[in-house]
Amino acid sequence: MIFSKSPDYFQVAQGVWGARILFVNVYFIANRRGFPKGWVLVDAGIQGSAQRIISVAESIFGTGAKPSAIILTHAHSDHTGALEELLKHWDVPVYAHEYEVPYLTGKSSYPPSDPTVGEGMMSLMSVFFRKEPIDISNNIRIIDTEGGIPELPEWRVIHTPGHTPGHVSFFLSLNTTLIAGDAFVATKQESAIYTISNIKKLSGPPRYMTTDWVAAEASVKVLSLLEPRIAGTGHGPVLRGRELQESLRNLAENFVELAVPKGGRYAEKPAEADETGTYYIPPFRSTTKFKAVAGLLGALAGFAITKALVK
Incomplete structure (x- = not known):
């Protein structure tokens, strides 16, 4: 396993912690006193990070700590990469x-x-991200967006599609804490420099994996109306206070200009999906600029491989 060194994590709000694993965040939420005891894990990081997640959980909750459930904002590979391994440890x-x-x-x-x-x-690197499904059928429970999640009774579940068809966010009205997943993010996720350095910049959902921009805009508007004072997102640092509220309001009001790509596969026509999965994908249209950049990237990769073979 990678990421097995001593865990580090950060406080999001009372009873809420996060851990950054390479370029993606996972969250640990404990129920307050007076509610069912226990805690849940939100999202499951990248492949190879299971031991790191377990170590952070035990640092927070004690040796042998086990969540009462794992809840997913969505099922992209950077949010479910360690899920199968975690379920071998926590059923x-x-x-x-x-x-x-x-x-x-x-x-x-x-x-x-x-x-x-x-x-x-x-x-550019997104072409290498896994898009194939995993199969954890025995553990799956469908979220009741009206009734919420029994293992996390105080938190409201909000369907926030756009980045994916079934993307959800979680909101605690008591202290207006929002776990937004990738409905919006706290860095410029398209940039490796921003991502690796964890530079703060409230942005729309990652452009390269968002397949319905009309739905994504509607979701950001819904979340902005909540006026959260704390937000933990799938990527980037925690956002707080007036800076969060003003930046989120600006994104909601100017979403097309700030978030939607000027061109691309899904910019004009979305992919379509339902409870059976994806049933329509717009055709891919390459551009001269993309071909040039992709060619350069391929040449650099070829050079690196050749150099490694020579050694």
Whole structure:
């Protein structure tokens, strides 16, 4: 396993902690006194990070700590990469929206990423991200967006599609804490420099993996109206206070200009999906600029491989 060194984590709010694993965040939420005892894990990081997640959990909750459930904002590979390994250690329910279930039961692949959106190296690298489903059918539970999650009774579940069809966010009205997943993020996720350095910049959902921009805009508007004072997102540092509220309001009011790519596979027509999985994907249209950049990237990769073989 990678990421097995001593764990480090950060406080998000009372009873809420986060851990950054390479370029993605996972969260640990404990129920308050007076509610069912226990805690849940939100999202499951990248492949190879299971031991790191377990170590952080034990640092927070004690040796042998086990969540009462794992809940997923969505099922992209950077949020479910360690899920199968974690379930070997913790055999617990995994909650996801019904529109995410096909990607967690082996029934459907996600639409391909869109490397043509530009804005940085992460967009180009997205072609290598896993889009095939995993199969954890025995552990899956469908989230009741009206009734919430029994293992996390105080938190409201909000369907926030756009980045994926079944993306959800979680909101605690008591202290207006929001776990937003990738409905919006706290860095410029398309840029490797921003991502690796964890530079703070409230942004729309990662462009290269967002397949419905109309739905994504509507979701950001819904979250902005909550006026959260604390937000933990799938990527980037924690956002707080007036800075968060003003930046989120600005994103909601100017979403097309700030978040939607000027071109790309999904900019004009979305992929379509339902509870059975993806059933329509717009055709890919390459551009001269993308071909040039992709060619350069391929040449650099070829040079690196050749150099390694020579050694």
